[in-house]
Amino acid sequence: MTIKLGVPSKGRLMDKTFEWFAARGITLSRSASEREYAGAVDGIDNVELVLLSAGEIPRELAAGRIHLGVTGTDLVREKLGQWDQQVEELAELGFGHADLIIAVPAAWVDVDTLDDLDAAAAAFRKHHGFRLRIATKYHRLVRDFLRTAGVADYTLVDSQGATEGTVKFETAEAVADITSTGETLRANHLKLLQDGLILRSQATLYRSRAAEMSEVDRATLKQLCHMIGAD
Amino acid sequence: MPDMATKRTAVRTAIRDEATRLRALFEAAGAQVVDPPVLQPADTLLDLYGEDIRARAYVTSDAVRGEQMLRPDFTVPVVQMHMAHGAEPARYTYAGEVFRRQEDFPDRANEYFQTGYEVFDRTDPAAADAEVFALIRAALGDVALRAATGDIGILAAAVDGLDTTPVRKAALRRHIWRPRRFRALLDRYAGRAPVPETRMALLASSDPLADCAPFIGLRDRAEIASRIARLRDDAAAPPISENDVALLDAILNVRETLPFALEHLRDISVDLPAIASAVDRLEARTTALSARGIDIETLEFEASYGRTSMEYYDGFVFGFYAEGRSDLPPVATGGRYDALTRVLGQGAEIPAVGGVIRPGLLLELRAAS
Numbered sequence: 001m002t003i004k005l006g007v008p009s010k011g012r013l014m015d016k017t018f019e020w021f022a023a024r025g026i027t028l029s030r031s032a033s034e035r036e037y038a039g040a041v042d043g044i045d046n047v048e049l050v051l052l053s054a055g056e057i058p059r060e061l062a063a064g065r066i067h068l069g070v071t072g073t074d075l076v077r078e079k080l081g082q083w084d085q086q087v088e089e090l091a092e093l094g095f096g097h098a099d100l101i102i103a104v105p106a107a108w109v110d111v112d113t114l115d116d117l118d119a120a121a122a123a124f125r126k127h128h129g130f131r132l133r134i135a136t137k138y139h140r141l142v143r144d145f146l147r148t149a150g151v152a153d154y155t156l157v158d159s160q161g162a163t164e165g166t167v168k169f170e171t172a173e174a175v176a177d178i179t180s181t182g183e184t185l186r187a188n189h190l191k192l193l194q195d196g197l198i199l200r201s202q203a204t205l206y207r208s209r210a211a212e213m214s215e216v217d218r219a220t221l222k223q224l225c226h227m228i229g230a231d
Numbered sequence: 232m233p234d235m236a237t238k239r240t241a242v243r244t245a246i247r248d249e250a251t252r253l254r255a256l257f258e259a260a261g262a263q264v265v266d267p268p269v270l271q272p273a274d275t276l277l278d279l280y281g282e283d284i285r286a287r288a289y290v291t292s293d294a295v296r297g298e299q300m301l302r303p304d305f306t307v308p309v310v311q312m313h314m315a316h317g318a319e320p321a322r323y324t325y326a327g328e329v330f331r332r333q334e335d336f337p338d339r340a341n342e343y344f345q346t347g348y349e350v351f352d353r354t355d356p357a358a359a360d361a362e363v364f365a366l367i368r369a370a371l372g373d374v375a376l377r378a379a380t381g382d383i384g385i386l387a388a389a390v391d392g393l394d395t396t397p398v399r400k401a402a403l404r405r406h407i408w409r410p411r412r413f414r415a416l417l418d419r420y421a422g423r424a425p426v427p428e429t430r431m432a433l434l435a436s437s438d439p440l441a442d443c444a445p446f447i448g449l450r451d452r453a454e455i456a457s458r459i460a461r462l463r464d465d466a467a468a469p470p471i472s473e474n475d476v477a478l479l480d481a482i483l484n485v486r487e488t489l490p491f492a493l494e495h496l497r498d499i500s501v502d503l504p505a506i507a508s509a510v511d512r513l514e515a516r517t518t519a520l521s522a523r524g525i526d527i528e529t530l531e532f533e534a535s536y537g538r539t540s541m542e543y544y545d546g547f548v549f550g551f552y553a554e555g556r557s558d559l560p561p562v563a564t565g566g567r568y569d570a571l572t573r574v575l576g577q578g579a580e581i582p583a584v585g586g587v588i589r590p591g592l593l594l595e596l597r598a599a600s
Contacts, residue, residue, distance in 0.1 A: 081334035106444030110458045112429035115415065122405060123458060124450055131281065132450075140334075143282055150412025152405070155282055167448040189444045194429065 001214040002048040003221055005041070006060055006069035009051035013203060016095045017070045024228045044227065046220040055079075057206075062086045064210030067221065074100055074178060074201035078138050087206040090230045096203035098178040100138055102196035105167055105174075106189050114149045114195050117174070121153040124173065135159035135172035138198070142176040145198045164188040205230070246344050249590035250326035253346035256370050257324035262348055265323045267308035269330075273298035276307060279543070279574065289330050301330035305347050306543070306568065306585060307575070313351050313583075314576040320352035326590075339560065340591070346370075349585030351572070356582050357512060360547045360567060361519035367551070367563050367586045368525065374596045376551040376562060380489070381536025383407065383566075384546040385496065385509045389482050392505020395420060395471045398461060410538050417479070422470035433459065434466050478503045485534040489517055492532035516547060543571040547584065553596050562596065563588040 007028065008014045018028045027042040028049050039049035050066055057071035058079040070093065080086050104111050111120050121132040132154045136142050139156050146154065157172050164184050166172035176198065179185055185192065205228070213221065225231040258264055274297075276284050288303040302308060305325050313321055326346040333339040348366055350359045368378070390403045399420050406413040418424040433439050439459060446452050481499050485492050493514055500507045521527050537548030546567030553559050565586020573580040 082337060105447050105450070107440075107446045107452075108450065108455060109433060109439045109443050110455055110462060112433075113427055115419075118412065119402065120450070120458060122402070123454065127454060128449065131278075139285070143286055147283055147286070148411075150406060150409040150415070152281055152409065155277065156285075170449050173448050173450055189447050191444075194427070 001217050002046045003068065003213075003217050003224065004048050004050050004066040004211075006050045006052045006057045006066040006071075007039075008054040008057070008070060013054060013070075013096055014051070017093065017203065020093050020095070021228075026224070026227060044220070044224055046216060047224065058083075058087075061206055061208040062210060064208050064212065067208055067211040067213065067217070068224075069206050069208070070203055071206065072096055072098070072201045073204050074098065074138065074141070074199055076204070076206060077199065078141050081140075086209055088209060090205045090207050090225065091228055093203040093205060096201070098180045098201045100141060100176065100178055100198040100201060102134070102142070102174060102176045102193050102198065103164075103179075103185050103190040104193065106186075106191040108191075112194050114146075114151055114193060117193060117196075118149075118151040118153070121151065125153045131155040132174065133157045133172040134174045134176055135163050135166040136176035137163070138176060138178075141198055149195075164190060246591045246594060249594050250344040250346045253370050253588055253590055254324050254326040257322075257346070257348040257366065260322070260348070260366055262322040262324035265309060265312065265325050266327065267302065267305060267312065267325065269302055269328070270299045271302050271308055272296070273300045275311070275575070276300050276303070279307065279571075286334070287331055289332060303331055304329055305345060305587070306349065306571070309347075309349050309585075310568075310571055310575050310583065313349075313581075314572060314579055317351060319581065320350070320354065322351075323347075323349045344590050345587045346590055347585060347587040349583065351581050351583045353582050355519075356546075356567070356584070357515035357519040359582070359584050360516045361523045361525070363565055363584050363586050364520060364547075364549055365523035365525055367549075367565060367588060370588060371551060371563060371593065372597070374562075374593065374600060375554045377531070377554055378549060378551050379531055379533060379536050380547070380549045381533050382509070382513055382547055383537055383544055384512065385482060385506055385534060386538075387545065388506045388509035389479055389503060392503050393471055393475050393479070395475075396465070396468050398465065399468070399471070408538055410535070417471070417476065420471045421473070421476045423476075426466075430462070434463060474502075482506070483535045485532070487532065489520075489527045489530045489532045492534070493517060496534075512546075537566060543568045545570045549586070553592070556596070559592060559596075560589070562592045 007017050021028050025043045028039060030039045039051060041047045041049050052060060054071045055075060057069040058076045060066045061069045062080050076083050076087060111117055124132040134142065134154050135157050137158065137160050142156060159166055163175050163177040165188060166175060167190065168188065175190065182192065254264065273290055289301040290298055292298045309323055324347065326344065328342055329345050330342050333341045348363060350363055352359050386407055387404060390400055393400060402416055403413060406416060440452065440456060478499060485495050496510045500510050517527055537544055544566035546569060548566035550561040551563040552561050563586060567584040569582045572583050
């Protein structure tokens with residue numbers, strides 16, 4: 001048996017993950033062919049590298065098809081109900097920082113807090129006959145956040161990309177999206193709400209609570225945790 | 232040993248039988264049996280409940296009808312049906328499954344039976360309230376249950392009676408069902424919470440819209456200017472008095488048996504006469520409950536009951552809870568929803584009150600006792 005480690009299959013996230021493990025004595029590498037989503041692990045035995053899309057890693061962890069996985073906090077909390085009963089956070093990796101925030105047009109000089117957003121939403125609904133639309137792909141996180149804050153009279157519209165552009169195209173009045181520097185927001189004439197930070201996300205190593213493990217696997221996991229300082 | 236599938240089927244059959252038995256009781260009390268479809272158009276429910284309903288109901292769709300919801304309750308379709316072509320007065324009963332997502336409580340059922348009884352009758356609302364409560368109580372039989380009652384109408388009347396601007400009253404009324412935001416608004420209107428710096432700066436500026444960022448999106452300059460004007464009016468309005476806040480708190484804290492609650496609310500209404508007619512209605516209901524054989528001396532009344540989960544209830548509210556089983560949801564709930572008939576009635580309205588029982592829970596409790 002082996003411990004399966006899921007890592008994002010491309011880009012900066014994969015490179016940074018490889019660097020992070022390398023600094024802890026575990027060398028991860030893609031197989032020679034760039035097209036094949038498999039790789040090699042050196043520095044520890046009985047660990048298998050599985051390259052996956054970062055968005056699929058939460059689901060694979062929840063299903064127990066991989067034992068460990070690297071993905072963003074935002075994806076785990078959005079995709080897994082009661083996430084902390086399905087996975088355990090082993091280590092925050094210190095990169096891939098991004099904040100899930102709520103932003104409104106910068107011209108809304110009367111809206112700076114959730115309190116304002118709620119009042120503006122009530123007036124908007126009265127004036128336009130439909131609820132104020134917030135574009136996002138993080139439906140669950142945004143809904144839970146706004147419910148806790150007691151914001152009403154809004155509706156979420158799905159946006160899987162170019163979310164900041166939805167306000168200009170009048171398919172939404174506000175957005176809830178990931179930002180790391182806020183530059184895209186400014187370029188699109190949007191501003192953050194003061195108390196509109198929903199979640200601080202970063203790349204995180206998770207352990208599946210559902211994956212089956214043999215005695216050997218447990219020993220391997222223990223050794224791996226020791227190497228990465230998560231024991 | 233019976234296999235799991237056989238056992239499960241037997242349990243479901245028993246629940247279905249119990250649901251039908253309860254419906255027969257309501258039918259015998261004069262209700263007409265109705266059977267609304269499982270799939271409901273999502274837009275009505277979304278418009279009514281807002282985004283929160285997506286967290287509670289299952290949404291599905293097809294390319295022709297668009298988004299559909301698996302019915303999360305029967306009340307909305309029954310009201311729609313009545314408002315479209317119901318004769319007055321009317322009494323309806325139904326039994327069937329409802330579907331609720333339980334992502335925060337995975338141990339709770341996401342599909343369960345409800346049997347309900349709904350009354351549309353404008354002659355005597357107090358008597359109708361008592362009729363629904365007493366019928367549900369009787370249908371629950373002798374399982375040990377604690378009844379909780381409340382009245383959203385008293386809180387709404389108290390808000391209307393505050394000595395403050397109509398805009399503030401409307402904002403507070405809108406959030407009666409969101410206690411946290413209600414409290415935050417009240418604190419702000421009473422001058423208890425600090426004004427955010429951004430708001431101060433906005434109010435201090437003579438022309439806040441001068442050289443601001445470009446206007447993008449549907450919410451236009453006029454809407455922004457109109458809200459700024461409202462914020463200026465609000466800043467100029469005197470704070471809600473400590474005395475009014477204290478009266479509202481006194482109402483929210485009323486939690487005792489019905490006769491004491493009534494007496495307490497009468498005392499408060501001396502200082503807040505706006506709630507007097509709502510308290511009269513509570514008294515009329517108390518008399519009607521007593522006439523129906525309910526022991527009002529031990530019946531609990533809690534003024535803040537029903538504020539968190541039952542947005543369409545706007546008057547009498549009640550629930551029945553299993554003694555010593557705080558892990559279980561209420562076995563039966565109900566209340567008055569006059570405003571819902573107004574929203575769904577397209578101009579028409581009728582006083583309405585109803586309640587539902589969960590036969591599955593009732594059977595479980597009966598088996599345990």
